[in-house]
Amino acid sequence: MIIDGKYVANNILSKLQKEIEKLSIKPKLCVILMGENPTSLSYIKQKERSAKVVGIDFELRQLSINTTEKDLIHLIHSINNDSTIHGLIVQLPLPAHINTHAIIEAINPKKDVDGFTSENIGKLFLGTANLISCTPKWVIKLLQESHVPIYGKHIVVIGKSNIVGKPLSLLLMNEGGTVTVCHKDTQDIEVFTKHADIVILAAGCPWLLKKNMVRPGVTIIDVGFTVIDGKIHGDADFEALEPFSSITPVPGGVGPMTVAMLMENTYIATTIYLSSLSE
Amino acid sequence: MIIDGKYVANNILSKLQKEIEKLSIKPKLCVILMGENPTSLSYIKQKERSAKVVGIDFELRQLSINTTEKDLIHLIHSINNDSTIHGLIVQLPLPAHINTHAIIEAINPKKDVDGFTSENIGKLFLGTANLISCTPKWVIKLLQESHVPIYGKHIVVIGKSNIVGKPLSLLLMNEGGTVTVCHKDTQDIEVFTKHADIVILAAGCPWLLKKNMVRPGVTIIDVGFTVIDGKIHGDADFEALEPFSSITPVPGGVGPMTVAMLMENTYIATTIYLSSLSE
Numbered sequence: 001m002i003i004d005g006k007y008v009a010n011n012i013l014s015k016l017q018k019e020i021e022k023l024s025i026k027p028k029l030c031v032i033l034m035g036e037n038p039t040s041l042s043y044i045k046q047k048e049r050s051a052k053v054v055g056i057d058f059e060l061r062q063l064s065i066n067t068t069e070k071d072l073i074h075l076i077h078s079i080n081n082d083s084t085i086h087g088l089i090v091q092l093p094l095p096a097h098i099n100t101h102a103i104i105e106a107i108n109p110k111k112d113v114d115g116f117t118s119e120n121i122g123k124l125f126l127g128t129a130n131l132i133s134c135t136p137k138w139v140i141k142l143l144q145e146s147h148v149p150i151y152g153k154h155i156v157v158i159g160k161s162n163i164v165g166k167p168l169s170l171l172l173m174n175e176g177g178t179v180t181v182c183h184k185d186t187q188d189i190e191v192f193t194k195h196a197d198i199v200i201l202a203a204g205c206p207w208l209l210k211k212n213m214v215r216p217g218v219t220i221i222d223v224g225f226t227v228i229d230g231k232i233h234g235d236a237d238f239e240a241l242e243p244f245s246s247i248t249p250v251p252g253g254v255g256p257m258t259v260a261m262l263m264e265n266t267y268i269a270t271t272i273y274l275s276s277l278s279e
Numbered sequence: 280m281i282i283d284g285k286y287v288a289n290n291i292l293s294k295l296q297k298e299i300e301k302l303s304i305k306p307k308l309c310v311i312l313m314g315e316n317p318t319s320l321s322y323i324k325q326k327e328r329s330a331k332v333v334g335i336d337f338e339l340r341q342l343s344i345n346t347t348e349k350d351l352i353h354l355i356h357s358i359n360n361d362s363t364i365h366g367l368i369v370q371l372p373l374p375a376h377i378n379t380h381a382i383i384e385a386i387n388p389k390k391d392v393d394g395f396t397s398e399n400i401g402k403l404f405l406g407t408a409n410l411i412s413c414t415p416k417w418v419i420k421l422l423q424e425s426h427v428p429i430y431g432k433h434i435v436v437i438g439k440s441n442i443v444g445k446p447l448s449l450l451l452m453n454e455g456g457t458v459t460v461c462h463k464d465t466q467d468i469e470v471f472t473k474h475a476d477i478v479i480l481a482a483g484c485p486w487l488l489k490k491n492m493v494r495p496g497v498t499i500i501d502v503g504f505t506v507i508d509g510k511i512h513g514d515a516d517f518e519a520l521e522p523f524s525s526i527t528p529v530p531g532g533v534g535p536m537t538v539a540m541l542m543e544n545t546y547i548a549t550t551i552y553l554s555s556l557s558e
Contacts, residue, residue, distance in 0.1 A: 101407070118401025128380070166452065178461050185455045
């Protein structure tokens with residue numbers, strides 16, 4: 001059975017649009033881009049389109065690839081202090097002369113709609129976050145909207161990156177799941193996947209998960225993204241697994257759908273701003 | 280085989296003493312205590328004794344149990360700004376009228392030697408932390424000093440608390456371990472423990488881990504701490520497991536030994552302060 005991420009995302013966006021209409025101000029999202037990387041530009045286009053759909057103002061600040069770290073931080077600080085902008089993201093990757101960690105930490109955590117600052121990660125850990133990074137947030141949402149229970153279930157996460165595997169494992173624990181995190185140094189991944197109720201793939205390794213590695217009826221969320229000969233592949237052997245599982249296709253499951261979570265985060269950041277006015 | 284935490288801790292403390300002697304200033308640790316809880320006072324006594332051993336100045340600021348949150352935060356801010364104090368902890372638990380989270384966040388992360396602020400937790404997550412909370416830090420140190428490999432091994436952590444289970448799972452992932460976090464909502468814990476190379480117990484549930492739940496040769500680190508009829512119990516059935524495993528006794532394995540990590544953190548906070556002077 002196919003889990004249709006696009007359908008769930010569209011539902012979320014139309015609910016969000018109604019919530020945004022009720023706000024006393026129009027939310028605004030700003031994206032900083034250094035240079036002209038075409039992949040980055042195409043991601044930003046997706047964000048702009050979704051923003052338009054839900055009623056969020058969108059601004060792209062495109063800087064020269066040679067901009068200094070100091071000037072970039074200066075711009076971030078000025079946006080931090082600009083009360084008309086509620087959400088800010090710096091499009092990654094940044095060029096080599098820029099310290100990515102320092103740039104992320106310069107963002108006001110209340111406007112950090114990517115949820116990448118250490119303050120927001122700390123809150124995610126503690127279960128008190130309101131701005132949660134988009135991909136892990138989307139995986140949880142997709143499971144919930146698809147009525148796949150997490151509580152008391154065994155979930156295997158494959159991949160331990162800072163932006164997917166690690167935050168997801170914490171969110172799943174917070175939801176009452178028993179979580180095993182596997183990665184490239186794990187011996188015998190199938191020992192774990194064979195016992196799993198849910199497998200979340202975030203390794204970037206096509207055809208990693210095969211039919212003989214899971215139980216029938218398993219739920220598979222495939223966050224993998226690898227381009228081979230112009231075609232996008234997830235981490236699952238989709239054709240073999242689909243008849244025996246609930247599974248997200250790649251593309252069409254996770255990738256672009258996380259943009260819906262960015263919109264939700266921008267809405268949340270706007271409500272944070274509005275409630276700060278009444279303090 | 281017994282893993283002797285006391286021996287490892289004493290080794291660390293004597294190395295630390297030599298490092299502290301080389302510093303240009305004497306580190307100082309301040310502990311804030313509200314009220315007169317005898318258990319808290321006995322923990323503080325242990326901290327004071329260890330500080331003395333390694334050459335760290337120690338100051339206890341004892342406040343009335345009725346102190347307001349505002350006054351407590353005011354005191355924390357004044358200590359944050361006091362350049363003669365390098366490490367600060369607020370002894371937990373705090374009385375019910377105080378918001379513990381707000382108090383922890385008021386501590387300057389550079390002086391947060393308990394590693395509890397969201398900034399330091401975020402850094403632990405990212406693998407960039409220099410101030411790591413004492414119990415998980417100690418478990419990693421104890422495994423390393425006992426030459427128990429983590430990389431490529433399967434480690435089962437039982438318990439998902441914010442101060443032990445969750446941070447430990449992240450640290451173990453950072454070290455290349457495959458980690459399963461079990462907890463009270465996990466079905467069939469033995470499915471996981473039977474496959475584990477290392478089991479870390481942090482559930483607070485005496486005799487939880489029995490001989491038939493593990494493989495011979497497993498390493499068991501018991502962070503459990505339950506007092507029954509005046510006697511301290513860990514989470515392992517120690518007598519039955521000891522002949523078949525490497526195991527920490529309770530007491531004598533983890534509990535008071537984490538104080539050694541608090542001393543190391545105070546030393547690290549002092550070096551952070553010293554390097555800020557030269558910036």
